[in-house]
Amino acid sequence: MASTRQDALRRRSVTWIVSLATVGLVFDGYDLVVYGTVVPLFLRDPGQLGEVTPAVAGALGSYALVGVLVGALLAGSVADVIGRRKVMLTAYAWFSVGMALTALATTTAVFGLMRFVTGIGVGALVATTGALVAEFAPAGRKNLANAITYSGVPLGSLLAALLAILLLDAIGWRGMFLIGALPLVTLLPLAYLKMPESPAWLASRGRLDEARAVAARTGVAISEARAADVPTAESVTAQRAGFAGLASRTYLLPTVLLGLLSATGLLLVYALNTWLPELMGRAGFSTNGSLAFLLVLNGGAVLGALVASRFADRYGPKHVVAGSFLLGALALALLTVSLPLGVLLAFVAVVGLGTSGTQILIYGFVATYYRTNVRSAGVAWCAGFGRLGGIGGPLIGGLLIASGLALNSIFYVLTALAVFGSLLTLVVPKAESRTAPSARGGGLPTPTPAPSERLVPTAE
Template identity: 65%
Template sequence: MKEMAMEGNEASRRRKAIAWIVGIAMVGLMFDGYDLVVYGTVVSTFLRDPTQIGAVDPALAGLLGSYALAGVLVGALVSGAIGDMVGRRRMMITAYAWFSLGMLLTAFTRETGAFGVCRFFTGLGVGALLGTTAAMVSEYAPPGRKNFYNAITYAGVPLGSLTAAGLAILLLDHIGWRGMFMIGALPFVTLLPLSFFKMPESVAWLVSRGRLDEARAIAAQTGIELPAQHAMHAVEEPGASGYRGLFADFLLPTLLIGLMSGTGLILVYSLNTWLPELMLRAGFNAKGSLSFLLVLNGGAVLGPLIAARFADTIGPRVVVAACFLIGTAAILALTLHLPLALLLCIVAFAGVGTSGTQTLIYGLAANYFPTRVRGAAVAWCAGFGRLGGIGGPLIGGLLIAAGLSIQAILLVLAGLALIGAALAMVIPASRHAN
């Protein structure tokens, strides 16, 4: 009976620790999603009102949208270079403080140059967070459910996007674009102190660095079991860590996952930046066009939670490819003249096949590689992929500025989704996930 009680207490501690880690990580990513969409909710204001930050045309709007993504690229890649050395917890806490400050500074800018600099600064923190979160969650999630727990965590991105779109509909006319960016600074006084007290370091990471005493202490606090091969002795994983080990030992899958992530993020950022403007040009009013963002990101929340169950069973590569194909079909269907209700349903499926697919890609990257290079792998996926994120707003802006029809723009995006499916299918099967 005593042993059963001890096992029950350990299981309770484990559930509580995982709940805190996943909950904090998901809320943190909600603000990444908020940052993703908040610019899309205010870009039409900038295009039509030069008194805000100066004159902005579609090409400049696309460029401004890309500054934050350039920051994400740099922040994610830098976090990958040092995250496997300094730890998951330290990187995540630093990221929360960094991007909160960036959002606050952005709210006080008055010209396009300063706006762009502040968006880049914010992106550095967002990138560091994206480059670390999946690694932390994967190292605490129970075996056989790692993709599912990552899907729950990364559902925070579209939830944050939903929040941004919803708040824009309700509050933009009252608080203006500056108020929208001030909301993005809330983690500084909420999430940051909570994570400091409630988020432990990764046990698996501590073990991989040979810091077994610290790993045992946290394992005792959280109920997380030490890896069996390290239970008695501190033995570091063989092979180099960080980017050196990633590119030396896993070059082909690393390149393919990076290209796939970049393709997915072109779709994510193109649609989240330009969908409201496209819908305005299609004849919908301002609030009606923002509602498409709500539906797009609603699909991105629910779809991956279902798809992740299959990913844990049959493997994430096939599921990612299938979701890209869903995105292809949905974007193609948007070129048709359809009733509004059906159009909204299709937009939801487009959310599954774009932002939802990206959620699964992060889970694939986190679970494909061993602990010694996992942080670098997730950072590479988030960082290199942001080349596509940078290109998304730019491509959308250039296509609109070139006078292409809405149908032609959507055909381009559907072709990119098809390329993403092909890349997913040629990634070699993993023999190293843990």
């Protein structure tokens, strides 16, 4: 009976945590695509912010991503030290206020500045969410839990496209950005009440009484700690936390490769989410028809990532990510063929899996790759360094369009990038030595601690 109550308590806690984290990333995805939905308006109507050329539009799209890079790296510096919860609550407030102030901009300079400021909050959130979810998710379900959570990004993108179709003419671009400020009065209060600190993080900082208290309150499993999570004098020296730990011999090479992998994925994500409506408009589709492609793109990303994450939990995420990239490359290449509308939409959905969906899988890959005291820094590095690709996405898209390159050639460039992402995934080394996987085959297993180390409750 007690075990049943404990299981029910844990399920309820994990449901709250995953739900809140997902809603937070919905607004990240909304922020990503809401700009893409108003770019055609800026290009055609100088009365909105002044004259906006394709090159200027690409630059404005990139300012937010520079902020995301800064925010992610800052969060990685502190989330492994002060905790995941504090960083996430601050991020919710920060990007909400930023979206509200962006809606008040009257010039491209102010608009770009506020996009940068908003991006800092978004980056801090993306960098921290994966670590918290991975530390509460049950073994064998970590990739699935992260896939559900990071599906919030394409869901938010889908929401932005849908609301633009329904509301843009009525409320204008300023109203669209004000919608992005709603977490300040909705999500933030709920998260303050319902989102606990990670017991695994508390234990890794030596705060064992607090870890046990949170574990009891949330119903998380009490299991043997990993040696890396026991804060002894020896482990402090031998296994450094945060970014210092990423620079160790164990993690340096894979961290560089995972950062490049994330950058490739985000280049594709931001290029398509910023410029797909414009590209499809040039292919002859109406404004609403072009926005509908964004709905299909991000819908395919959500469904594809949720299905693929189950394979990632069972067989490991590495080859699933590589295969997802390849599927995206194939679908991008087929967009250059004259196809019936229904078939074209199906291929756009597969492109969603191979770009935004693959990026979801990458976050799960990274969150389960690192040990607890460097996990937040690892996710932050991939979210932050990866934003270099995100910054390049809108810029490269704008430059390709401004150069007059043929539409098919633009899709071939994106195809080559997806193939590169697949090849890059395959050269990421295996994670540090661990014991055999669980019988269910889920995720990365943990090393067996010495008897003297079997002291700490964790959420893993």
